[in-house]
Amino acid sequence: MSLLSCTGLTMRFGGLAALNRLDVQVEEGDVIGLVGPNGSGKTTFFNVLTGIYTPSEGHIVFDGKDITARNPQEICRAGIARTFQRSRLCLELTVFDNVMMGNSKNLNMGFWHNVICRRAFFQECRDDEERIRLMLKALNPTLADKIRKPVGELSMIDRRRVEICRALTGRPRLLLLDEPSAGMTQDETRQLMDELIAMEFEGNRPSIILIEHEMSVIKRISSRCIVLNFGRKLCEGSYDEVTSNPVVQQAYLGTEVV
Ligand SMILES: Nc1ncnc2c1ncn2[C@@H]1O[C@H](COP(=O)(O)OP(=O)(O)O)[C@@H](O)[C@H]1O
Numbered sequence: 001m002s003l004l005s006c007t008g009l010t011m012r013f014g015g016l017a018a019l020n021r022l023d024v025q026v027e028e029g030d031v032i033g034l035v036g037p038n039g040s041g042k043t044t045f046f047n048v049l050t051g052i053y054t055p056s057e058g059h060i061v062f063d064g065k066d067i068t069a070r071n072p073q074e075i076c077r078a079g080i081a082r083t084f085q086r087s088r089l090c091l092e093l094t095v096f097d098n099v100m101m102g103n104s105k106n107l108n109m110g111f112w113h114n115v116i117c118r119r120a121f122f123q124e125c126r127d128d129e130e131r132i133r134l135m136l137k138a139l140n141p142t143l144a145d146k147i148r149k150p151v152g153e154l155s156m157i158d159r160r161r162v163e164i165c166r167a168l169t170g171r172p173r174l175l176l177l178d179e180p181s182a183g184m185t186q187d188e189t190r191q192l193m194d195e196l197i198a199m200e201f202e203g204n205r206p207s208i209i210l211i212e213h214e215m216s217v218i219k220r221i222s223s224r225c226i227v228l229n230f231g232r233k234l235c236e237g238s239y240d241e242v243t244s245n246p247v248v249q250q251a252y253l254g255t256e257v258v
Pocket residue numbers: 013016018036037038039040041042043044045
């Protein structure tokens with residue numbers, strides 16, 4: 001059984017089919033590069049997967065459960081986490097606070113528990129800080145030293161690292177990355193992706209779907225590529241297979257390939 005199985009996924013906005021009968025399978029351990037021209041439906045796919053939009057048609061089965069009409073909180077709890085194309089960090093808050101926002105499923109003790117059992121509450125906060133420090137360190141050794149810094153003081157690559165840690169804090173089984181390279185150089189993007197692939201933390205190795213324009217990054221880390229065009233799957237295969245496919249070249253370049 002696949003970790004994720006999407007069948008006939010269609011998302012219409014008025015007369016526009018941003019996704020059109022899309023079938024996608026993700027296996028445990030996959031790193032999938034999701035590519036396609038601007039407006040081809042990549043972000044919409046993530047939005048439908050994470051419950052921001054309910055698909056017009058089709059089904060999403062994750063880890064054996066139908067999650068098609070679930071809300072974003074339920075989908076996060078089921079084990080799918082994401083980052084966003086445009087950074088969504090609170091710049092005035094610290095690295096710790098921003099990462100903790102991804103940990104909401106574990107902050108479930110309630111207000112009165114925290115007021116009455118203050119000692120337990122403070123211990124829980126200390127444990128969380130230690131865990132997040134170790135997580136930051138596992139991604140990048142220097143990041144852990146910045147745990148108390150406001151995110152607004154960090155470089156772009158560190159901000160992207162924080163976003164990835166926030167997505168990882170709930171131990172997802174599937175991680176969706178929407179153009180993590182935005183605002184970074186090619187070298188920085190490559191470095192960030194290498195760090196993510198090499199990261200060892202709590203034995204959790206989520207499968208990954210990566211939307212990325214920088215094809216050298218896709219080549220470097222993906223085990224399989226899916227190409228979208230006008231909301232449809234244009235082709236799927238290894239990096240070499242899809243990039244040598246004339247139909248893909250035509251979709252990107254908009255010209256006949258001879
Ligand atoms: N909320 C929305 N309302 C209307 N149209 C949308 C909405 N979200 C996306 N679209 C449209 O769906 C298409 C696919 O967009 P998107 O998934 O963002 O593409 P990509 O991420 O591949 O660049 C575009 O034509 C976009 O304008």
